[in-house]
Each structure stands twice: as structure tokens, then as C-alpha cells.
Amino acid sequence: MSVAEAEAELSDVEREALELVRETGGIHQSDFWKELDVSSRKGSRIAEKLLEKELIRREETVYDGHNTYLLLPTARDLDFSLLMxxxxxxxxxxxxxxxxxxxxxxxxxxxxxYEE
Structure with missing residues (x-):
């Protein structure tokens, strides 16, 4: 499944969540659901769906003394154009x-x- 196809299947809140991860360059899951104004349970389900579709990646981390996950954009979402x-x-x-x-x-x- 292509990225476009995977994104087309997302609900509005899932699209908003994906944009949040992309715009921040990475966000702790404990802040993720707060930013989306959803419960921690719903935030976890949204993160799981984005992971299943390989639209984000997740790393275990400690944040404010608690174990959590850092939600990161996948490498294909990174913009390397400024390095070129x-x-x-x-x-x-x-x-x-x-x-x-x-x-x-x-x-x-x-x-x-010469590019300019």
C-alpha cells in the first residue's frame, strides 16, 4: 500500500495526528493525545493505527520520569531538500x-x- 493510499483511509483525527507528528518532528505519546484533545486510550489507538500503516515510527523513552513512547515521522517524510x-x-x-x-x-x- 502506498503512503497516499494509507493516508486516504485515515479519519480526520488520524490525519490531524499524523500532521502533528510530522510538524513537530516527533512528539511524546503522553503529549500527543493532549495536543489532539482526546483521551489517552483514544490517543494510543490512533498511534497504533498510524504505526500499523507505517506512517509513523515509535521509540521507547523516559519523559518527565515516566516510561512513554516518542512518536516520530517515518524517514520518507523527512525533507532533505535543504541539504541539496x-x-x-x-x-x-x-x-x-x-x-x-x-x-x-x-x-x-x-x-x-545556479538553482536560484
Whole structure:
């Protein structure tokens, strides 16, 4: 099932929940249901449905001294466009230090300038 098909099957509150996870970049489940103004039980059911459809992912965590889950957008929802210049990924990704006089950095900047 494609992402579009999975999203088409969502109720209004489930769509709102998915947008909340995407917009925040990740939210603790204990805050998730409060933000949606639903009970913790309904919030858990909504999170489960989004998980089943692989629209979000969940990691165990401790928040305010309690065990909970961090609800995160799936990787396909992340926007990497700000790291790109044309078809080149920023040279700052994965390197401790980048030499601003390097050829790779210069080429990346030139590609960035040509996009505008």
C-alpha cells in the first residue's frame, strides 16, 4: 500500500495526528493525545493505527520520569531538500570538519547558486 493510499483511509483525527507528528518532528505519546484533545486510550489507538500503516515510527523513552513512547515521522517524510544543491548532498553531512576551500564545498555552493 502506498503512503497516499494509507493516508486516504485515515479519519480526520488520524490525519490531524499524523500532521502533528510530522510538524513537530516527533512528539511524546503522553503529549500527543493532549495536543489532539482526546483521551489517552483514544490517543494510543490512533498511534497504533498510524504505526500499523507505517506512517509513523515509535521509540521507547523516559519523559518527565515516566516510561512513554516518542512518536516520530517515518524517514520518507523527512525533507532533505535543504541539504541539496542540484543533485549534490551538502559536504557537511557526515564529516567532522569541512574545509571551506575544498573543491567539493566550492562545487556544492556553485550548484546552490545556479538553482536560484
Amino acid at each position: 544543491a542540484g543533485d549534490m548532498l551538502s559536504p557537511f553531512i557526515g564529516e567532522e570538519e569541512v574545509d571551506p576551500n575544498s573543491d567539493s564545498f566550492t562545487q556544492w555552493l556553485m550548484n546552490l547558486a
